[in-house]
Each structure stands twice: as C-alpha cells, then as structure tokens.
Amino acid sequence: MPLTNGDIGANPAHLLPGQKIMDYTKALEVLEKEYASRDGLDAKSLLDSQKNGGLTYNDFLILPGYIGFPASEVALDTTVTKRISLKTPLVSSPMDTVTEHSMAIHMALLGGLGVVHHNCSAEDQAEMVRKVKRFENGFILDPVVLSPTTTVGEAKQLKEKWGFGGFPVTENGRLRSKLVGMITNRDIQFHPSLDEPVTSAMSTDLVTAPSGTTLTEANAVLSRSKKGKLPIVDSDGNLVSLLSRSDLMKNLHYPLASKLPHSKQLICAAAVGTRPDDKVRLQQLVDAGLDIVVLDSSQGNSIFQIDMIKYIKEKYPQLDVIGGNVVTREQAASLIVAGVDGLRIGMGSGSACITQEVMAVGRPQAASVFNVSSFAARFGVPCIADGGIQNVGHIVKGLALGASTVMMGGLLAGTTESPGNYFVSREGQLVKAYRGMGSIDAMEDKKAGAGGKNSKQSNAGTARYFSEGDRLLVAQGVSGSVLDRGSVTKFVPYLLAGLQHSLQDIGVKSLPKLRQGVLDGEVRFELRTVSAQAEGNVHGLHSFDKKLYS
Numbered sequence: 031m032p033l034t035n036g037d038i039g040a041n042p043a044h045l046l047p048g049q050k051i052m053d054y055t056k057a058l059e060v061l062e063k064e065y066a067s068r069d070g071l072d073a074k075s076l077l078d079s080q081k082n083g084g085l086t087y088n089d090f091l092i093l094p095g096y097i098g099f100p101a102s103e104v105a106l107d108t109t110v111t112k113r114i115s116l117k118t119p120l121v122s123s124p125m126d127t128v129t130e131h132s133m134a135i136h137m138a139l140l141g142g143l144g145v146v147h148h149n150c151s152a153e154d155q156a157e158m159v160r161k162v163k164r165f166e167n168g169f170i171l172d173p174v175v176l177s178p179t180t181t182v183g184e185a186k187q188l189k190e191k192w193g194f195g196g197f198p199v200t201e202n203g204r205l206r207s208k209l210v211g212m213i214t215n216r217d218i219q220f221h222p223s224l225d226e227p228v229t230s231a232m233s234t235d236l237v238t239a240p241s242g243t244t245l246t247e248a249n250a251v252l253s254r255s256k257k258g259k260l261p262i263v264d265s266d267g268n269l270v271s272l273l274s275r276s277d278l279m280k281n282l283h284y285p286l287a288s289k290l291p292h293s294k295q296l297i298c299a300a301a302v303g304t305r306p307d308d309k310v311r312l313q314q315l316v317d318a319g320l321d322i323v324v325l326d327s328s329q330g331n332s333i334f335q336i337d338m339i340k341y342i343k344e345k346y347p348q349l350d351v352i353g354g355n356v357v358t359r360e361q362a363a364s365l366i367v368a369g370v371d372g373l374r375i376g377m378g379s380g381s382a383c384i385t386q387e388v389m390a391v392g393r394p395q396a397a398s399v400f401n402v403s404s405f406a407a408r409f410g411v412p413c414i415a416d417g418g419i420q421n422v423g424h425i426v427k428g429l430a431l432g433a434s435t436v437m438m439g440g441l442l443a444g445t446t447e448s449p450g451n452y453f454v455s456r457e458g459q460l461v462k463a464y465r466g467m468g469s470i471d472a473m474e475d476k477k478a479g480a481g482g483k484n485s486k487q488s489n490a491g492t493a494r495y496f497s498e499g500d501r502l503l504v505a506q507g508v509s510g511s512v513l514d515r516g517s518v519t520k521f522v523p524y525l526l527a528g529l530q531h532s533l534q535d536i537g538v539k540s541l542p543k544l545r546q547g548v549l550d551g552e553v554r555f556e557l558r559t560v561s562a563q564a565e566g567n568v569h570g571l572h573s574f575d576k577k578l579y580s
Contacts, residue, residue, distance in 0.1 A: 069093060070554030073431065077400045084394035086379070087424045088563055093554040095537020095547075104530040105540040108434045109412040110143055111322060111350040111371035114297060117141035117286040118526055119429060119541060121414055123380075123439035124148065124301035124326055126449065127464045131158035133447045133518070135165045138296040140522045141286030143435070145324050146300040152311035155300060156318040162298040163319035164194075169245065169262065169294070173272040176213060176228055177203025183224030185213055194276070196259045199232050200269050209261055209269045212236060238263045241270050245294070248273045295319070299352070301326040304334035309341065322350045328377060328385060330354040331361035339368040355416060357398035359405040366409050375402045375433065376417035381440035382465055382510065383417065396431060403432030407545075422528035429529075429541055430548055440464055444512040445521055452514060465509035524578060 052060065070093045077085060108119045118141035122129045126149040129137075134144025146158045164170075174188060176199045189195040195215030200207035211232035221231050237255045239248050241264040252260040252273055260273040288297040299322035300315050302308040312323060323342065325335050330353050342351050353365040354374030362373055376399075378385035378392030386392035395418040403413040415428035416437040428436045442448060443464040455461045515521050536553060538544045547553035558566070568574055 068551065068554055070556050072551040073400060073548045073553075073555060076555040076557065077397055077431070079397055082557065085396040085557075086394040087396055087418055087420075087427045088558070089394075089396065090427070090558055091556050091566070092427065092430055092532075092536055093556055094535050095553070097534055097537060099534065099539055101527070101530040101534040103539055104533045106141075106526060106529060108541050110414070110435050111352060111412060112410060113350055113371065114322065116143055116288050116297075116435065118522075119425075119433075119435040119529075120522060120525065121145060121299075121435050121437045122442050123416065123437050124324060125439050125443075125465075126150070127462070128439050128443050128448050130449045131161040133442065133445075133449075134158070134162045134298055135296065136447045136518050137522070138162065138288040138298070139284040140518065141284075141288055141526075142522065143288055143297060143299055143322070145322075145437075146298070148301045148303065148308075148311065148326065152314050155311065156314040159298050159300055159315055159318040159320050163295050165296055169248070170272040170274065172205065173198060173269075175200055175203055175205055175207075175269065177201075178210065178227060178229045179203075180228050181224060182218045182221045182226055182228060182231055185218050185228050186224070189215060194274075196274070197228075198259070198261055198269050198272060199228055206264075206268050206270060208267050209236070209238070209263055210234070212257075212259060212261070214258060236261060239273075240265070245273075290321070297321050299324055303327070304332070304338040308338070312342070312346075316346055316349060320349065322352060322372075324352045324374065325354065328355060329361075329391075330356050330374070331364050336364060336368045339365065339370055343369040352414065354414075356402055357393035359401055362402045362406055362411075366406065366411055370411060372412050372414065373402065373406055374414045374416045374437065375399050376415065376437075379417035381418075381420070396427065399428055399433050400431040403434075407432060422525055422532065425525065425529055426532040426536075430536075430544055430553065432545060432548070434541070440512055442515075442518065442521075444515040446517040453511075455511060460514040461511040462514065463509070464512045 076082065076090055106118045107115060109115045110121065120137065120140075120142035122133050122137050122142070122144045124145040124147040126147045129144045129147055131146065134146050137144035144162070146155060146162070148155055174197050176185060176188075176197045178199060178201070180199070180203065185195075185197060188197065195218070197213050198209060199211040199213055200209055211229065211234045213228045213232040217231045217233060218228075237251065237257050238261045239251050241262055243251070243262060248260055248262065252275055258275045260275075261269055262271040262273065264270055289295060290297060298320060300320055301324045302312050302315070303326055312320075315323065325338060327335055335353060339351055339353055342349060350371040351369070352372040352374055353368070353370035355376050356362045356365065356373055357375060357377045365373060376395055378387075378389075379395040379398075395415070399413070399415045403415075406413050412434035413432065414435045414437050415431070415433035417439070419425055419428065419436055419438050419441055421441075425436050444462050448462060450463050452460055452462055533539070533541075533544060536544065536547075538547055538553070544553065568576065
C-alpha cells in the first residue's frame with residue numbers, strides 16, 4: 031500500500047542526516063548531564079559593562095521559566111525602606127505634575143506609595159500630607175472637633191477643607207472634653223441659617239463605645255449601627271477618639287492599602303531638598319504626620335545631603351529617610367554610611383529628563399539599578415528604580431535587577447489623580463501637562479516661594495539641580511504633555527496584573543524569589559539587538575489599535 035503524504039510509516043525522519051534519535055523520555059536527563067550551563071546569560075554577565083556597554087531596559091529580555099501556579103498566587107509584597115513594607119512595588123514620583131495629595135492617597139490605597147512633591151510652600155505641602163494621613167484611619171486619635179459655638183457655616187467650610195463632613199461636638203471644642211453631639215453633612219446640607227450654632231442642627235442620639243474597645247469590636251459596633259461615625263468615650267463621657275464607617279468601606283474596597291499597623295493611617299512620603307530652609311519645612315511635615323522623607327536631588331552624593339541625612343536621623347529617629355539619586359556603588363556607599371533607610375536610583379533616565387544629554391553625566395538605568403542595588407542589599411538597604419519606566423515590562427526588569435520598588439513619573443502623569451487640568455491637543459487627543467523638575471518651567475515656578483523675591487531659592491527644581499544661585503538657568507528637563515490614562519484605580523491594577531503574569535512566565539511566585547533566582551543564576555537573560563527589539567514590538571501591520579486593558 032503506497033504511503034500517503036505526511037505518513038512516515040516505519041522510516042522516521044531525521045532532522046540531521048545520520049543522527050541517532052534518542053529516547054524522548056530522557057530529555058530532562060540529557061539536558062542536565064550534557065549542558066554545562068543554563069540557556070541564556072546570568073545577570074552579572076549580562077550587565078558586564080566592559081563586554082556589553084551600559085544597558086538599559088530595552089536592551090535585554092528575561093527568559094521564561096516553568097509555570098506551576100496561577101498568576102493570582104504571585105505575591106508582590108516588598109520593602110521600600112528598612113522598616114516599612116508595601117503590598118505592591120509601585121511608587122509615584124515627587125514631581126509637581128505627578129504627585130499631590132490625591133495621587134498619594136490613591137497610590138497608598140492601591141498598595142503602593144505616593145511621594146508628595148515640594149515645589150510649593152511648606153504650608154501647602156504639609157497640608158497635603160495631613161490630607162493623606164486623615165483620609166483613612168482605624169481609631170482617629172486627633173479628630174477635628176467642634177465647639178457648641180461653631181456656626182453651621184463654619185462647619186460647611188471645614189467640610190470643604192478636609193473633604194469629609196462628620197464632626198464630633200464637645201463642651202469646649204477639644205478632644206478629651208465631654209461629648210455633646212455629632213454634626214454631619216446631612217444635618218447642615220439644607221439648614222436655613224449659616225449663622226446658627228451647630229447645636230441647632232447636630233444629632234444628640236449617639237451610639238458610642240467605651241475607651242479600651244478594640245478596633246475589631248469597634249468595627250462590629252459601627253457595622254451594626256446606622257451611624258457614620260462611632261465616638262469612643264471614657265468613663266466620664268469625654269471624647270478620646272473616633273471611628274468612621276467610610277473607613278470600613280475603604281478596607282473592603284482596598285484590601286492592599288499601605289497602612290501603619292498601629293494607627294491604620296495611610297503611609298505618606300514627601301520630598302524635601304537639602305537647604306537650611308528645608309529643615310524648617312521638614313518640621314512642618316513631621317508635625318503633619320509624615321512617615322518617609324525623600325531627599326530630592328539629581329546627584330545625591332553631596333556634603334549637603336550627607337549632612338541632611340545625619341541631621342534627620344538624629345532629630346527624627348522615627349522618620350525613615352530615602353536618599354539619592356545615585357547610579358554608582360561609590361555614591362551609594364556615602365549615603366549608606368550616613369544612615370539612609372532606602373536609596374533612589376537613576377540619573378537622566380526619566381522621560382522628561384535631559385541630564386545625560388546636557389551634562390554628559392548619568393548612567394543607563396539597567397546598569398545603574400543592578401550595580402547599586404546589589405551593593406546596597408549587602409547592608410539591608412532597599413532601592414527604588416527611578417526613571418525609564420514606560421510599561422509593565424520595564425517594571426519587571428527593574429525589579430529583577432534588584433530594585434525593591436519602581437518609581438513612575440510620566441507613566442502616571444496622565445491619570446485623573448495627577449495635578450493639573452486636561453486639555454485637547456492639536457491632534458484632537460485628550461492630554462495633560464507634564465514636565466521634568468529640571469525644566470525651565472518648573473525651575474521658574476514661583477509657588478514654592480509664594481511669589482516672593484526669593485522664589486528661585488525656594489524652588490524645588492533649582493534645589494534638585496543645585497541651581498539656586500545661578501543667574502542663568504540651565505535646563506535639565508523638558509515640558510510637554512502626556513495622553514490621558516484614566517484613573518489610577520484602573521491603571522495601577524492593570525500594572526499589577528501584568529506584573530503577576532510576568533513573574534508567572536518567569537516561574538517565580540514572589541519578588542524576593544525573583545531577586546534570589548537572579549542572584550543564584552536560575553533566572554536568565556538575553557541581550558537584544560536592534561532587530562530583536564523591532565521584532566518584539568508590533569510589526570508588519572497596516573494599522574492597529576494598542577488597547578492595553580479593559
């Protein structure tokens with residue numbers, strides 16, 4: 031009977047003439063015995079600058095591993111400082127077109143961290159920190175308290191200022207005074223007279239809990255009641271703290287939220303410079319409840335920053351300090367010795383930064399992250415990969431090379447929660463303004479100095495690039511616009527889901543295991559040529575729609 035097309039019958043085809051076909055069940059055994067090294071390159075060989083030059087994220091890929099678990103089992107817990115950990119490794123940049131209180135609040139709710147910028151007055155920055163700290167609480171230990179003489183109009187103004195409208199009323203308007211009522215937004219919304227005292231509108235039928243009640247017990251009382259707030263009182267009826275129903279709902283909707291374990295407040299970070307005036311600014315931020323201070327400088331290895339680190343660690347031992355920016359081991363070592371709790375890595379790699387072009391100083395980001403983070407890890411100092419993040423893949427690569435978190439500027443600048451207004455570009459697209467802190471626009475902004483004569487000396491941009499005293503400003507950044515990305519409440523979960531799927535492809539179930547796999551040579555890499563980079567992107571299509579998530 032003649033053979034039909036495709037039927038090899040008893041004559042197996044040889045891929046190589048004369049080659050003996052081996053038993054397929056022995057494939058893993060042959061791989062282990064006959065191949066001395068794993069496929070691809072280890073991280074040290076990949077990032078060998080003498081052989082491959084300085085690499086950045088687009089210059090390499092991570093090779094896939096073995097998938098033995100669903101992506102949902104990948105844990106993204108990580109550290110951002112020696113003492114503070116996060117549920118997700120994402121941090122928003124302290125730029126005046128990226129992070130104010132709204133971004134900081136939502137980044138913390140989503141498990142990350144927002145760093146409030148300092149290109150504004152110290153009072154404005156402290157107010158933003160205060161808003162973050164008050165947004166979600168367990169027991170609110172310093173609630174806004176009204177006195178019986180406070181007017182309905184003043185209560186409405188307080189709601190406008192703080193963003194919430196439920197206030198306890200005590201005999202003298204202070205904490206630890208006898209509780210006489212609660213005034214809520216519903217009580218004053220349609221009240222006919224703004225000049226009447228809140229006692230004319232407040233509720234006196236209150237559900238309270240005694241001092242000493244645990245957070246779990248208080249939550250149970252609040253969930254059973256129909257009230258929005260639960261006052262905690264001592265044996266004499268004096269107000270000692272408060273619990274909010276809205277916080278219960280936030281706990282349900284944002285289970286990953288970055289919160290302090292003892293107060294249940296959102297974790298907040300803010301940036302300051304290294305000038306003498308920044309010590310005064312820092313005191314206001316600490317008074318507002320700051321948890322982490324980020325020393326904001328394009329080149330962190332300076333006497334100014336080293337002195338500032340020592341000053342902060344001595345005066346505010348409870349405050350964690352992140353130093354930077356650095357791109358070499360030598361820079362990092364100086365700040366580690368000074369006492370930093372974390373490092374920020376990157377110089378000239380941001381999308382709106384032109385430091386490398388103008389100053390001829392900096393380093394490609396992949397080389398920076400690998401060399402600094404591997405050195406800092408020996409001293410237990412976590413690192414932030416700051417700059418060059420354009421997509422989920424770049425986040426994965428930064429984490430694989432040793433960073434514990436990644437910082438994003440341009441990637442978040444087009445979201446609803448970033449400062450500024452949307453406008454329509456000449457191409458008819460919805461965009462938002464975005465600028466580097468080294469741009470002329472940012473360095474000439476007068477908000478930091480409240481419009482006064484010394485605005486340049488108070489400006490965050492000039493301080494970051496050591497340009498306070500310059501008569502002629504030299505730009506190290508640009509101004510532009512970025513496309514609308516919608517809300518971070520949808521965009522960040524997309525980034526996290528992509529990160530989980532990437533780690534699943536690599537074959538690791540957590541970020542520590544990813545870093546350990548890289549250190550042990552189990553996680554492998556491959557260099558990409560220019561042609562390989564083109565092949566890895568969309569190609570060969572007449573047109574396409576690149577929708578990233580739904």
